[in-house]
Amino acid sequence: MSSLTVLCPNARRCKVPITPGKLLREVLETACLMQGYDTDHYELQFHGKHVDESLTFRLSGLPNNACLDMVLSTRKTGAMEVEIALDVQGVRKTKAFPATTTLSELLAGFSKEFQMDLSNPGEGKYASVTYLSKQWKGDAVLSSSTLKSMGIYSGGAVLRFSTCELSEEEKKAIDNLVAAVEERRKQLTQVYEQKKIENQQRIDMEARYQKELEEQQRIEEEKQRIQEEERRIQEKQRETEKNQRALNAQRMETDASVEGQNSRDQGSSEIERLEATLRILNSSLQSGRSDSLVDHLLSERGTLRTDVEMEDLTVAANTPYNPPVDFSNFKFPDKKIEVSYAVEEEKIQEEIDVSPPESRQAVIFDRILSEEKRKEMEETDEAVYETTAQDIKILQRNLKDQASGQRAFVPKRFVDAKNRERKLNAYQNTVIRFILSENRTIQAVFYSKESTNSIFDFVESMLVSNSIKYDLVFFLKEKLTRDKFKNLIDSGLAPKSNLILRFGETISKEKFGTIFKEGFLKEVTLDEADILSKEWLSVNSGFVPYNPMVHPESQGSQFKRNAEAAGNDNEGPPPQRRNVEGLPKWFKK
Structure with missing residues (x-):
């Protein structure tokens, strides 16, 4: 069976069964009742174009299983009047009626114009109204059908009046059809009331969310405004500080040049001091003599002191180092070292004449x-600073x-x-x-x-x-x-x-x-x-x-x-020991 799909404003899709002779107005009413919308405020569109609700599906030009959009109507403004032209046996008269007027009321209104009772044409005959090849006949159908339900809610339309005879079976069929339509309308009305409440709740929720969103946007805009104001204040402060620093820099420029000269002199003096210290150390190492430079140059942590005066270093270089006497490993040398301990008279220094x-x-x-x-010099190979096997051998030989x-x-x-x-x-x-x-x-x-x-x-x-x-x-x-x-x-x-x-x-x-x-x-x-x-x-x-x-x-x-000592033992008595009182213990043995 053919059907049309209606896309409602709540993003729901309603599938409505359709026949070739069914009015598109009925499709709109069914979709509105199923989703809780008012038919008088909405219309159908296909690909953005308005669809005439007074046409049947056969005459609308819509394809089978088409998808229509239900949108708010700008053409419908509530209870509108339409111009109806009624054709009775070739005589046509026009009169204005509201869109909610039923066909029975319409015939009663035209009865005075035609000076005849159009609702009761005679015994055994029934009134019939034809519009766009569709016929409404029988009192029950005429009393339940309105101009709006026929798709006539604005402008004008031409209706044709005629009479017809109905058999008992046709009467029963019409009564059953009206009853079925009424029953379906009641069911859809119940669904409509429920959906209407849901739609209203959704509208209220959307309005509340929209209000909260607007309030949040207002708060964000207020925060941005405050931040922008603070940023401008900070920029002004930074600009003021920058100007102040520039003024201070100009004031201190002269003092900085003087202090820079003093710092350069101080730095060069420290370098000169270090070089003189190294020169004294090199002189001490090259001379091979023992002095007291270590006690003056090194701190308790083993670092080089920088608060030593040059006069103290000169005195320390000329002061011999007196280590504590340790006779634990004392031994006499193999060969005698002849050293003259005679006190020589100090020679009188003479001027050097070279x-x-x-x-x-x-x-x-x-x-x-x-x-x-x-x-x-910059491209010196790093291998020069590496310790090789030959360096280890030389170091081992020196230690040995x-x-x-x-x-x-x-x-x-x-x-x-x-x-x-x-x-x-x-x-x-x-x-x-x-x-x-x-x-x-x-x-x-x-x-x-x-x-x-x-x-x-x-x-x-x-x-x-x-x-x-x-x-x-x-x-x-x-x-x-x-x-x-x-x-x-x-x-x-x-x-x-x-x-x-x-x-x-x-x-x-x-x-x-x-x-x-x-x-x-x-x-x-x-x-x-x-x-x-x-x-x-x-x-x-x-x-x-x-x-x-x-x-x-x-x-x-x-x-x-040992052999010489053993040979000398037989030559005479052992030597007499001297009096060792007062001598050290190691010398008494």
């Missing part, structure tokens, strides 16, 4: 590495040598004299570089046996006038003093050293002519200066500190000494 080199090879250069050399013997018990003065003698033999020549401002450096060569006074003589020979004041300073601001009795080895300057040549003011390249003699210094590059330094120091040899050791006694010498 002829200087024929040429000091004085040059000046910029101590800036070239781009190629800098890249070469240290464990195989003990340091000889000899005076420190004797060790210092030996180390000084070895340095004099190893370091014959010395190169000194004088560091100036703006990365400028002066290099000169000396004999290691020359006195420190020769350094000052060389500097004064470069200056234009002897009235120019200057200082020779180590990196930790320790000044080099003029001394005619100390050579360069005793002063810790051999074989290479850097001294800061400091004047009262910073010397730029333009002022060099006012300080140094013109043509006295030769301008070279850093690489050329390194080559001159290597050539002058090529006559030097390596310095090995003097380390007197006592090696363990071999097994053969022990057997020999």
Whole structure:
């Protein structure tokens, strides 16, 4: 059986059975009753176009099983009047009636116009109304059918009146049809009331949700407005703070430049202090003597102290270290070490008079590495810093040598004299570089046996006038003093050293002519200066500190000494023991 599907506003689909002669108005009424909607306020549409409800399904042009949309009507405005033209045996008269008028009432209204009773045409005859090839006949049908149910609710329509005869069977069929339609209408009315309540509840719920949504949107808009206001206030505050910081930066610009200069001076002084400390440590290690530097430089945690004055370090370097006496592993050496303990008269120091080199090879250069050399230093292979198997073997051999013997018990003065003698033999020549401002450096060569006074003589020979004041300073601001009795080895300057040549003011390249003699210094590059330094120091040899050791006694010498002692036992009585009272316990055995 054919049917039409009606899509209601509540998103429900109503499937309505259809016949070719069924009015589309009946389809709309059935769908509205099934879903609880008022027929007077809705209409049917197909693909967005209005569907004429007065047409039958055959004449509507709709396809079978079509889907229609039920939407609110803009054409229906409640109880409207329509113009009805009634054709009675070729005579047509027009009159206005409400859309809710039944066909019986319509015939009664036209009876006066035609001056005849149209409702009762005569004995055995019944009134019949035809509209669009559909016929309504019988009193029961005429009294239950309205213009609206026929699809006539606006405009005008032409109805044709006629009479007909009905048999008893036709009367019963009409009565049964009217009763069935009425029964179905009652059932649909009950469903309509229930669905109407549900629709009203849904409408109320949607209205409540809509109200809550609008309230929530209003709250969100209020929050956004407050946040926007706070953001504008914060932007104003940030702008004010930015302007204030700019003003403070302008005020502190002058102070910052002064403080920056002081901080740079302080940083450079710390670096110079550290370099001087390392220089003193290197000098102490190279000399091989025992001193008290460790007690002054290291804290209780083993870290390097930074609050030590240079005067204290100098005193500590010249103060011998007195370890606690430990005779637990004391033994006499295999060979006798002849040491003269006679107190010699102190020799009177004499001025050092050593002829200087024929040429000091004085040059000046910029101590800036070239781009190629800098890249070469940066691209050093990391394998250089890795410990290889050969390094482990050398370390093991050194530790084995240290464990195989003990340091000889000899005076420190004797060790210092030996180390000084070895340095004099190893370091014959010395190169000194004088560091100036703006990365400028002066290099000169000396004999290691020359006195420190020769350094000052060389500097004064470069200056234009002897009235120019200057200082020779180590990196930790320790000044080099003029001394005619100390050579360069005793002063810790051999074989290479850097001294800061400091004047009262910073010397730029333009002022060099006012300080140094013109043509006295030769301008070279850093690489050329390194080559001159290597050539002058090529006559030097390596310095090995003097380390007197006592090696363990071999097994053969022990057997020999035991045999000699056993042979001497038969020669005479054993020697008498001396009085050992007052001697240490280890010496009484």
